[in-house]
Amino acid sequence: MYVILAGRVKVVGRDALGRSMSPDEFLQRIGGTPEDLDVVPGEVIAELGQLSGNPSAIDVQAIDEVEAIVVPPDQLRALLIAEAELGERILRALILRRVAMIETGFGGPVLIGPLRSPEVTKLSNFLGRNGLPFRVIDPDEDTEASSLVARYAPNPSDLPLVVILGGAVLKNPTKQELAQALGLVARTLRSEPYDAAIVGAGPAGLAAAVYGASEGLSILVLEALTFGGQAGASARIENYLGFPTGISGQALMGRAITQAQKFGAEFSLSTLVKQLDCISESSGPDPVHILHLADGRQVRARAVVVATGARYRRPDVPNLTQFEGRGVSYWASPVEARLCRDEEVALLGGGNSAGQAAVFLSSYARHVRMLVRAPSLSNAMSRYLIDRIAASSNIAVLCETELVQLTGTPDQGLQRVRWRNRRTGDEEEHAISHLFLFTGADPITSWLDGCGVNLDEKGFIRTGADVGSPGHQLLAMETGVEGIFAIGDVRSGSVKRVGAAIGEGAAVVAQLHSFLARRGSAASRKR
């Protein structure tokens, strides 16, 4: 962050291709007056990425000679905490700036490729889920983009090209490669042990990070994909306390990661934990667990909080995986909603997430067909959603119905969907190229194999009284393996809701403190 003491600076909108937006166009998109683009003495230049030491996604130009104080990321975080009122104003400004940048798409990477290609959709989703600004340019409609394609991507399989701020060009990158190029994967991890490694950045893991870091623990959060977990895929969460008009999962989780970073929690996204080694360094004066990451690196932590949630269940239909990202989706974000505007869509599932998605999609799609296995919606869906679905003229609910067949081609993706009424055996087939699956989820625990963590009959992790014995009582989220805690959806008996996951994330921190104190670990004595 820079605090301007003298001179004048102007904010400019610029994309990774180096193209700047005229001040008029910039203001038209973000609102405000020309003066808003001038930074004058007493004001600050800062961008949200700087909280975590990432490069700023915004450009400024000095208009005349400038004198400024440079505040590095760790001191910026310290300031936000020490000066509550000032900290709130700065953080609010950073969040509003980032929102404006996401709306304009300026300041982030540029994707060059056919707008509707599955690869562009996949990377757009990834960037959107990470709360990053980006733009998509179709080379057929932009001469500069088409000359870049001619130069860098002679083969169609090289598309999309992704141009990163700074000029690097990636050819049809995987999400992992893109994450690395954008600095989402932590470049350096400290060698001394963290007080706690949190595995999973869904609501449970993010809450544990906020409370743990704010209470002085050294915290590293490792997340295989993007922050937010299942909640991040929710179009609108209407039952989370304090948001009477609802909030998108993305917005709620975006605020949470910013909050955790403010308190100094470290994050490594797109970082899969492959295995937990509970044995190698489990004795000695400061015993630790070793987490093996898929990229070959290792992390050492005194305690491990398992917050790995659950993975979407796949219905047993041939060819299903062939259409994933090519018409079959496990969530309904604005990206998918735009793709199915005015089209007919099918949605499988009868729980709350299916209901929310159906209501959300109904304002984009021409017609939404809900395929539900149960005889009615009332078994698994909240009343308010059932009422809303009943009131929507373009949602049809087909109960006692199962998916039978998907038809399409690798190029064009899904084209037809066939289903069967389980009671009558009658089948129907429709020209549908968007199918949304909301069929539940299985706990993610295979990376804990060999660790001795106790699972229930469905594979969820048992904790507390479920694994303790009269002579060996455990705290509510302790797994029975020294220093390993489980929270959120992955925990046996947990309530599978955002609010519950967040509550468990907060509660586990008190248990971490008592565990570290019991051990007399160097870290807990020091703090």
Ligand SMILES: Cc1cc2nc3c(=O)[nH]c(=O)nc-3n(C[C@H](O)[C@H](O)[C@H](O)COP(=O)(O)OP(=O)(O)OC[C@H]3O[C@@H](n4cnc5c(N)ncnc54)[C@H](O)[C@@H]3O)c2cc1C
């Ligand atoms: C579409 C949808 C809508 C929903 N809407 C609502 C709602 O409106 N209200 C409500 O209360 N609940 C809702 N839910 C349920 C709610 O989202 C979940 O209960 C909640 O997200 C669980 O949080 P969690 O942190 O325990 O796990 P998750 O959200 O599942 O997060 C787990 C995280 O761990 C990561 N992970 C897994 N394995 C590894 C590994 N080996 N290494 C590193 N990272 C790993 C995953 O990538 C994931 O990000 C919804 C769920 C879905 C799918």
